[in-house]
Amino acid sequence: MNAPRAQASPPVRAVANEFSAERVRADFPILAREVNGRPLVYLDSAASAQQPRAVLDAIEHYATTTHANVHRGVHTLSQEATAAFEGAREHVRRFINARSTREIIFTRGTTEAINLVAQSWGGAQLKPGDEVLITHLEHHANIVPWQMACAAHGARLVAAPLAPDGALDLPAFIALLGERTRMIAVAHVSNALGTVLPLREIVAEAQRRGIPVLVDGAQAIAHQRVDVQALDCDFYAFSGHKVYGPTGIGVLYAREALLAKMPPWQGGGDMILTVAIESSTYNDLPWRFEAGTPNISGAIGLGAALGYLEGLGLDAVHRHEQRLLAEATGALQALPGLRLIGTAPEKMGVVSFTLDGVHPHDIGTLLDAEGVAVRTGHHCAMPAMTFFGLAATARASFGCYNTSADIERLVAALIKVREVFG
Amino acid sequence: MDTRDLYRDVILDHNRSPRNFGRLEPADGSALGHNPLCGDSLSITLRVQGERLSELRFNGQGCAISVASASLMSEAVTGKPLDEIAALYHDVHGLLTVDKYTPQRPLGKLMALSGVREFPARVKCASLCWHTLNAALEQRNAAASPVAAAAVSTE
Numbered sequence: 001m002n003a004p005r006a007q008a009s010p011p012v013r014a015v016a017n018e019f020s021a022e023r024v025r026a027d028f029p030i031l032a033r034e035v036n037g038r039p040l041v042y043l044d045s046a047a048s049a050q051q052p053r054a055v056l057d058a059i060e061h062y063a064t065t066t067h068a069n070v071h072r073g074v075h076t077l078s079q080e081a082t083a084a085f086e087g088a089r090e091h092v093r094r095f096i097n098a099r100s101t102r103e104i105i106f107t108r109g110t111t112e113a114i115n116l117v118a119q120s121w122g123g124a125q126l127k128p129g130d131e132v133l134i135t136h137l138e139h140h141a142n143i144v145p146w147q148m149a150c151a152a153h154g155a156r157l158v159a160a161p162l163a164p165d166g167a168l169d170l171p172a173f174i175a176l177l178g179e180r181t182r183m184i185a186v187a188h189v190s191n192a193l194g195t196v197l198p199l200r201e202i203v204a205e206a207q208r209r210g211i212p213v214l215v216d217g218a219q220a221i222a223h224q225r226v227d228v229q230a231l232d233c234d235f236y237a238f239s240g241h242k243v244y245g246p247t248g249i250g251v252l253y254a255r256e257a258l259l260a261k262m263p264p265w266q267g268g269g270d271m272i273l274t275v276a277i278e279s280s281t282y283n284d285l286p287w288r289f290e291a292g293t294p295n296i297s298g299a300i301g302l303g304a305a306l307g308y309l310e311g312l313g314l315d316a317v318h319r320h321e322q323r324l325l326a327e328a329t330g331a332l333q334a335l336p337g338l339r340l341i342g343t344a345p346e347k348m349g350v351v352s353f354t355l356d357g358v359h360p361h362d363i364g365t366l367l368d369a370e371g372v373a374v375r376t377g378h379h380c381a382m383p384a385m386t387f388f389g390l391a392a393t394a395r396a397s398f399g400c401y402n403t404s405a406d407i408e409r410l411v412a413a414l415i416k417v418r419e420v421f422g
Numbered sequence: 423m424d425t426r427d428l429y430r431d432v433i434l435d436h437n438r439s440p441r442n443f444g445r446l447e448p449a450d451g452s453a454l455g456h457n458p459l460c461g462d463s464l465s466i467t468l469r470v471q472g473e474r475l476s477e478l479r480f481n482g483q484g485c486a487i488s489v490a491s492a493s494l495m496s497e498a499v500t501g502k503p504l505d506e507i508a509a510l511y512h513d514v515h516g517l518l519t520v521d522k523y524t525p526q527r528p529l530g531k532l533m534a535l536s537g538v539r540e541f542p543a544r545v546k547c548a549s550l551c552w553h554t555l556n557a558a559l560e561q562r563n564a565a566a567s568p569v570a571a572a573a574v575s576t577e
Contacts, residue, residue, distance in 0.1 A: 361544075362487070365425065369424075391463075420425065
């Protein structure tokens, strides 16, 4: 296996040749625009990924040919809209290899999916003195809903610590599993640090104790193959806009046996079978958890995004992005005064960093002036920042359309930041 | 959009060597300002003699714009009558948010902040210290008794 070492050509070529990110870029109209007079370098896909033409076309096609409300009416448009919407659900099922579409609930996004579980499952299951175990690297979306549920039911939220490199301290995590632990809620990949969590070990420990596991998959879904049966988790949540789809649509995968025992969450149309003033009977899964007219075009756009990604090949995308991550890590480490935040052995999609003497907010403004879009701030993961004694970092994150040239532009712009601040 | 207009020498200098950095104890008024967008926080303690702000210190962490703005503000308001500070606040707010704003009075070094207006995402960084100063002055008025320091947010 010494072939990679023997290869003399720079990684720039290797990436371009194998994956043809240039061809991928052509599928994303927004990447053709300029920002502040420079071609856009978009390194903020972890906040929101851009949409390919295929997604925009699917949404436009739906709106111009098919739109009507779903699950209502016998007219042609309503039937076609229902078929397209439920077709998107089947696409999601296939994409994450769920057993049945009964386990696929459309939500507004990851946040709403976790709130659904925290409130419905939590409302039925959490008792005073119970514990919910999370980690210190969670996104606020996987902290606050549990805080609220714990406060409502007298339960306690417990957070497992991190290792100094930003990996999960797995022995400490396991030690925190107790008799009162009722739920484990963990990220698949940290949005602030890029850390990949050891889900196999976590799920194995959880199953030994009969504790359900919720996985916040927002930062994983676009970057590698996700198979909920192989993961064997009980809940998996993700957002459409992190996987090249539209905003306002997301998915909660939930093991049917758990879902069947959960009380309905929001009430309204579509989630009922019959309604009388005194009481109602509820619809079957998954619609029982989808009150009101859903985001139909969002679901269809999400389906198109998944199809697009399948077309590229998730394994090829994963290899491409891992190579970019390695390349960016190397290039950034070489910059004087730059400190990488989060250097866990297993990472995905994200490089977080600080620059001595320059606040991340100033980095963000100066990079933007060069047409380079990165996220700066606490990344909605304030406990993770606190763990590193920081208020903020700058973060570059990668998607299927990023190239080595993007990393070169990032590095060049960071050198300019250094020049301004001396 | 030229970042040289934002990061002028005066701004960079006050960021590197902030004036009046620290804390007054005891203080007549204090407040904690917070910018939830970036997680930055700024605390202000001040003393008042008669109707004049005699001393002000700030500390906390923040970007170059917020640190320099607080530092410039501390120099501009120290020794000034409170009503003049209110008028100054009005002018700085105009400078940060209104196109081609003409200040009612000479702003001196505070004019270095005029570039911020071109960067809407950064206006809150520059105005945080002024909001916090107002809160500290109000807290002083409200609190003849020892209450918790006032807190403000840019949101």
